[in-house]
Amino acid sequence: MPVFTPASGAVLKTETRLFTREPGTLFWVLVFPPLLLIAFGLIPGYREPDAALGGLRAIDVYVPSTVMVALITASLQAMPAALTGYRERGILRRMRTTPARPADLLVAQMVLHLAAALLAALLVLVLGNLVYDVALPQNWLAYAVTLALAAVASLAMGAVITSVARTAKAATAIGMSVFFPAMFAAGIYVPVQVLPETLRQIVELTPFGATAQALSQAATGSWPAWDHLAALGLWGVVLMATAARWFRWE
Amino acid sequence: MTMAIVEVKGLRKSYGGRAVVDGVDFTVEEGEIFGILGPNGAGKTTAVECVEGLRVPDAGTIRVAGLDPVRQRRELTRILGVQLQESELQAKLTVSEALELYRTFYPEPADWRPIAERLGLDTMLDRPFGKLSGGWKQRLFIALALVGRPRIVVFDELTTALDPRARRDTWKLIEGVRDSGVTILLVTHFMEEAEHLCDRVAVIDRGKLVALDSPAGLVSRSDSPTTISFRPSRPLPDAELDALPGAVSVNRQGSRLVINGTDDTVNAVITMLARNGVTAAELRVVDATLDDAFLGLTAREAEASAGRAVTAESADADAVRGGH
Ligand SMILES: Nc1ncnc2c1ncn2[C@@H]1O[C@H](COP(=O)(O)OP(=O)(O)OP(=O)(O)O)[C@@H](O)[C@H]1O
Ligand SMILES: [Mg+2]
Numbered sequence: 001m002p003v004f005t006p007a008s009g010a011v012l013k014t015e016t017r018l019f020t021r022e023p024g025t026l027f028w029v030l031v032f033p034p035l036l037l038i039a040f041g042l043i044p045g046y047r048e049p050d051a052a053l054g055g056l057r058a059i060d061v062y063v064p065s066t067v068m069v070a071l072i073t074a075s076l077q078a079m080p081a082a083l084t085g086y087r088e089r090g091i092l093r094r095m096r097t098t099p100a101r102p103a104d105l106l107v108a109q110m111v112l113h114l115a116a117a118l119l120a121a122l123l124v125l126v127l128g129n130l131v132y133d134v135a136l137p138q139n140w141l142a143y144a145v146t147l148a149l150a151a152v153a154s155l156a157m158g159a160v161i162t163s164v165a166r167t168a169k170a171a172t173a174i175g176m177s178v179f180f181p182a183m184f185a186a187g188i189y190v191p192v193q194v195l196p197e198t199l200r201q202i203v204e205l206t207p208f209g210a211t212a213q214a215l216s217q218a219a220t221g222s223w224p225a226w227d228h229l230a231a232l233g234l235w236g237v238v239l240m241a242t243a244a245r246w247f248r249w250e
Numbered sequence: 251m252t253m254a255i256v257e258v259k260g261l262r263k264s265y266g267g268r269a270v271v272d273g274v275d276f277t278v279e280e281g282e283i284f285g286i287l288g289p290n291g292a293g294k295t296t297a298v299e300c301v302e303g304l305r306v307p308d309a310g311t312i313r314v315a316g317l318d319p320v321r322q323r324r325e326l327t328r329i330l331g332v333q334l335q336e337s338e339l340q341a342k343l344t345v346s347e348a349l350e351l352y353r354t355f356y357p358e359p360a361d362w363r364p365i366a367e368r369l370g371l372d373t374m375l376d377r378p379f380g381k382l383s384g385g386w387k388q389r390l391f392i393a394l395a396l397v398g399r400p401r402i403v404v405f406d407e408l409t410t411a412l413d414p415r416a417r418r419d420t421w422k423l424i425e426g427v428r429d430s431g432v433t434i435l436l437v438t439h440f441m442e443e444a445e446h447l448c449d450r451v452a453v454i455d456r457g458k459l460v461a462l463d464s465p466a467g468l469v470s471r472s473d474s475p476t477t478i479s480f481r482p483s484r485p486l487p488d489a490e491l492d493a494l495p496g497a498v499s500v501n502r503q504g505s506r507l508v509i510n511g512t513d514d515t516v517n518a519v520i521t522m523l524a525r526n527g528v529t530a531a532e533l534r535v536v537d538a539t540l541d542d543a544f545l546g547l548t549a550r551e552a553e554a555s556a557g558r559a560v561t562a563e564s565a566d567a568d569a570v571r572g573g574h
Contacts, residue, residue, distance in 0.1 A: 010354035014347060021342045090337035097302055097332040098398070099324065100355040 007100040008107070015108040019116070025078045029116045033070040034123045037062060041132045052194050060135070061191045063128040064215035068186040068208055070120030071151060074113040075158035076182060077175040082109055083162045084171040092249050102249060110155055121147065138221030146218050149232040150211040156239035157207065163246035185209040192216075204228065207235040255280040255402060255433050256301060261310035263296050271296050272457035273310075278402075283424070283434045285448035285465075287441075289548050293457040294437045295335050298404050301435065302332050315401060328357055331400030333391045335407050335437070341380030345371055345390055348379060349397060356398030365393045368423045370416065384411040392420060396427065403427070405436040409443060421446055441540035451540075455548045468543045474498040474510035475538045478519050480530035481505050486522065494518050506532075 019025070037059075040046055046058035053061055083106060086092050092102040128134035137143035161178070165171035183189065185208035192203055192212045203209035210231040214224035256278035263271040271293040278284040286294050299305045301312055303319030303326055312319050317326045339348055349362040349371075366372050369389040374382065382390065388411045395403050408424070409417040417440075424447060428434055438444055444451050445465045453461040453468070461468055469475065486507070491500050496512035509515060516535055523530055 007355050010351055014343065014351050017347070018340055018342050086340070090334070091339060093304065094334060094337040094339065094394075096304065097327060097330070097334070098352065098355040099327045099357070 005100075005104075008104040011100065011104040012108040012111065015105065015112060019112045025074075025082075026116070029070055029074045029078060029113070030120050030123070032073065033066050033120045034127050036069060037066045037124050037128055038131065040066070047132065053191060054193070058191065059128070059132050060219075061187065061193060061216060063124060063134050064212055064219060065187040065191070066124045066128075067121040067147070067215065068150070068211055069183065069188060070117045070124065071154050071211075072179065072182045072186065072208065074117040074120075075151075075154040076161065076178050077172070079109060079113040079155070079158045080161040080165060080171040080175055081168055082113075084165050085168040087162075087248070087250065088166075088168050090250075096249060110159075113158075114151055114155060117151065118147070135219070137219045139218050139223065142218035142223045143215065146211065146214040146224055146229065146232070149229060149236060150207070150215070153207040153211075153232050153236040153239060156236050156243055159243035160239050160246070163243045163248070181206075182208050185212065187212045205231055207232060207239075210235075253280050254278065255315055256284075256435060257311070257313045258297070258301065259311045261297060261300060261312065262308045263293075263300060263305065264308055270457050271300070271307075271454075274454065274457070274459050276452050276459065276462060278433060278435055279449075280433055281428065281431055282449040283428055283436065283447050285444040285451035286435070286437045286454060287439070287444060287451055287544060288454035292454045292548075294454055295406055297454065298406055298435060298437055299334075302330065302404055303327075328398070329401040331395035331398055331403035333388075333395040333403075333405045333408070337391070338387075339379040339390075342378045344376050344378050345382070346375040348390060349393060352394045352397050358399055360397055360399045362393065362397050365396050365423075368419065368426075369393055370419065385413060385416060388412060389416065389420075392423075400432065402433045402435065405434070408436050408438055409440065417443070441544060445540050453544065453547050460547050465540050468547075469538055469540055472538045472543045472546050474512070474542075476512060476516060477508065477510050477536045477538065478516055478534070479503075479506055479508040479536075480533040482507060482523075483529040483531065484526075486526060486528060490522050490526075494522070 040062045041059050043058075046062070049055050049057055086105060086109075092105065095102045095105060125134075125136060129136050157178070158175075161171055161174050165174055185192070185203050185206045187193075187209075192200060192209055193216070195203060200209075204213055204227075210228040214228040214232065217224040217228075254277040256276075258274060258276050261271055261274045262269060270291075274293075274297055276284075286298065288294050296305060300307045301314060301319060303323040306320050314326055315329055319326050343351070345366070349366060353359040353362055363372070366375070369392060371386070371389055371393060374386055374390075377386070379387065379390070388409070392405070392408070395405065405424075409420050412420060421443070424434060424436075434447075436443075436447070448465055450462065450464050451468065452459055461471070463471065491497075491507075491509075494500070494509065494511065494515050495518050496514040498510045499508075500510075501508045509519060
């Protein structure tokens, strides 16, 4: 069985069209993160160099955090709600009676949410640079690799939510309860860099804490510390295995 | 010479220790329309979803065009069209997008436009699924079941949500599909639909097959294939009523006399009327329908679930017969 069939293409095309008809998802994934960055920058103190941040401005460290907001909203909230809805309403089941693979539908949804989050990331980076003069990532390759690992881990976390939630309502509830800790780990409330030592070390072990540190490091031109990347990779593998183990078509 | 295209042997499926399909056997010949009737919860959906490969039987064997629906599900999906009793599509997917999408799933799909037209869907092509009424959703699912040019189609409640005109249009469409050589397995609650469309019907009651025959065969098997009713100008002697040949029951409904029996009973009633010089106003002689046959075959179900009500009713009927 080939990995990509004409039906996979048709499903992806259709799901892309349907994705553009979801104004809510489009707003929260594509528009909200850039708006958040703009709002942060309007706070005067955030545009001043801060000794606690090693001379960086708060707005500089908020760029990677805001990039992660897009990732978190897309993979922990939008995607599980969409997929559990497809399962709950028998859409996957109906598709199971055809030669097409319902897995194509899952893959299409993951690809679309990933693409939207990456587009939002790009918007945040460009806006940060144009509006607040935040330097673009110095090491693009390191930034891209980190972002790719982070995307895999966070989509896998969304897939776990999809697997354990029986209904779309439950998925939204779980998504919400993971959302705030994830935002904290991403440094949206307090930059990860200024957390007390022990707390910071714990946060760095979580997928989004590790991402926050790795992205900040890649932004300054160096390769992120290997332990952050290793943590991300490990999370991705474990979460994907968990999702695959518990997933139900009906 | 016809050939079995669907073979079901000893099919069994339990949920929570309760057998909901309990040893069902039937075969469907190539090119026939095969109906499945039965009360709510009888196990019809469970049985046909085993045939579709969506549910895994606990025991028994199923072959559809020689394929095992569980182990060879992928091959089966290419030749089997399915309308599920319950399912949905993406709320914002339009009718034409759905038809186009499902078309791409099949190796040799049909042109969906003529199918959509036959079902009246051509006026709804741009309507999103979530904004369709129940009947229109059902028409779309009928179209989707046919768009892959299947050899066999399973409809679970073909026309339940349809208005009478759409129902007749759908029957014509299904007959056309059958005439093109497609085999059809259909679950229905409409006796008229079964009588109109089906070559043979299986009646399932509480997980067991209780009858399998042509619709006419089922009707003629009923103990009282004919109902005679009229308003006698004078009361008729009880002794003569009780002695009517072939009569299964004699009831009074107000001033009307209702006699269930056979053709012999009809003749005897006419002779009795003439002999007593009684005229019969509003005389009706009605053949039993599939409805009656169905109720007769599945009566035990009603007794089991609503025992007392049924007993009381039959006691009443006896009272009428014994002491009017
Ligand atoms: N997935 C399931 N889990 C538990 N019980 C089930 C399941 N599916 C069906 N049942 C039970 O099996 C019995 C038969 O159900 P089924 O849906 O096959 O009936 P049916 O003949 O199609 O009824 P209807 O005419 O109402 O559609 C019912 O008692 C139902 O509650
Ligand atoms: Mg059913």
